[in-house]
Amino acid sequence: MNILFAGKSDFNYNRVQVLLSGLKKIPNVNIDYFSIPKRSSFDKNKFQLKADWADYIFIPPFRHKDVGFIKNHTKTPVIFDPLISKYLTKLDYGHFWKLPIKFFLDKIPFQKADVLLTDTKAHREYFIRKFSLNRDKVYHLYIGSDTDLFFPDEESNDKKKIFTVGFYGSFVPLQGVKKIIEAANILKDHIDIKFELIGGGYTFKKAKQKSEKYGLSNIRFRGRVEYNELNEIINSFDVCLGIFGDSEKANLVIPNKIYHYASIGKTIITRESTAIKEIFTNRENIILIENTATDLANAILKAKENSLLLKTLGTNAYQLILKSYNSVQIANHLLNIIAEFEKSSKTTK
Template sequence: MKILFAGKSKLDYNRVKVIKAGLEQLIDVEVIELKIKKGKSDNLKLLKQLDKEVDYIYIPPMRHADVSYIKKHTNKPIVFDPLISKYLTKADYGQFWKLPVKYFLDKIPFSKADILLADTNAHRDYFIKKFQLKTQKVHTLYIGADTKTFFKQKKESNANPNFIVGFYGSFIPLQGTDKIIETAYLLKDEKDLFFEIIGDGYTFKKAKQLAKKWNLTNIHFHGKVKYEKLSPLINSFDLCLGIFGNSKKADMVIPNKVYHYASIGKCILTKHTDGIKELFTDQKNIVLCDNSPKDMAEKIKNLKENPEQIKKVGLAAEKLLRIDYNEVEVAQRFLSILKQHKSAN
């Protein structure tokens, strides 16, 4: 099977990296990439040429605007992997006046795609209901992780002896980074407990302002780091934090970071959500908490005092990820979705 990965950007996004890493390890599958340059005649000519060679065209996350363009110039089935709803994202940011326009910026590409992917069953159900889509065209493909990129490493002999609570993210609202800062405030008197925060974004400035306001010395903000440096940094954490946002979107997703933490065998603390509970079980391979800094702080203290529980949960998370949601398993599920579509048509 030949699959064209085409989009103006996002061809190197984490979700795409996982699928491609898995497909590369399978036989009888060829992936071709094309960066779409609208208005460029030679690029359009290449797209039309490749259309004759491939079986499916995959459009990466957040490239809603590419679907109509590619659909217009190709005859092959289009697989769109939005990962987000523009409508739901703007609701997450509280920009409700933008929702009518964003609704159609979702509905049009979702409707034009021959196959629409969702990252959880909760997201799939939302897509189908909200945008009146045919049930059979929307499929769940869990994100998983590239286990060759995110893997367990031995701690160095001079490793930090303190208990490190780590988080990385893009500081979007669904991550609830303000709650992480407030949790650090509640734990400020724990002398050997520190927070390592990686990333920047929409709420980054607010997070730093809160830490400064409360004069917190138990937080280190790394800022944005390169993708390849994430795994070594996560390996230095004793406990990893997921998401704690209040939105509907936060309740439906399993974020990239949770898969990455699990691939490295880390114990993860995140809030109770329907999305998370599709794959993970509280106290078995993850630790779930109420969406409040008070409960977050209590769970962190309890885990700090129970290193065996941390080890047990982390190992179970690693086992789940590496057996069922590694890059090859994700790629095989991806191919089965395409084959299912082909047999139905």
């Protein structure tokens, strides 16, 4: 199986790195790359040589604009892994005036791709319904985790007096950081509980302002960090926070961080959603809450007071990743999707 990863960028994004890590460990799978930084300098002949070599062309997340361009230059089947809907993202931000154009910026490449991937079953159903897509071409492929990069480090779990509640992510509406700040305010008198927030973005300034308004000294905003620092940082957390947005998008996704937390064996607290329950089970390998700051604060307190629960949930989450959602498992799932697509294509001919 020869797979060409092609597009303008985003070969280094987490989703792609998990797939590449797994694919490289599977015999008889060959990988190549073709970057298209500028269409004005696009080398058509070089691309066609690589495209003819490939059995499939994989277009990475966010590269909606590359689908039509690549399809115009090859007959090799194209797999598009958008990861997001531009329409749904703008809806999440409340940018309603942008929705009509974003709808078609999703629909056109989604229709042109031979195989369309989604990160959850819930997201798959949304794509099919919203954009009137052929069900037979849309497949779910969970993100998973590269356990070579995210793994437990026992040295980071030494006894300490401060209970650290950790979060990392882009500060976008999906994340619901506002509720984390409000939970920290509820717990501000618990001097042995501290919040550590990693990342930046759209709501970062508002989050800091809200924290300052409450006069909170139990939150540390660390800003953005390098990707290769995340494993060590997450290992230092006692409990890890997922997402708390109220939008439809928040109900449909399982973000990267959830897999990373689980891969490191950490107890995870996140909002209950349709997507999260596809993989995780409440009180078995995760803590799912009603999406309020009060419920979040209560869940943190209960986790802090029950060390056995912390250990059990973290261990179970870790085992779940090792068994079913490591990079090789995810890569094999992609190959199974390709096999299913080929079988379906022969049937319809």
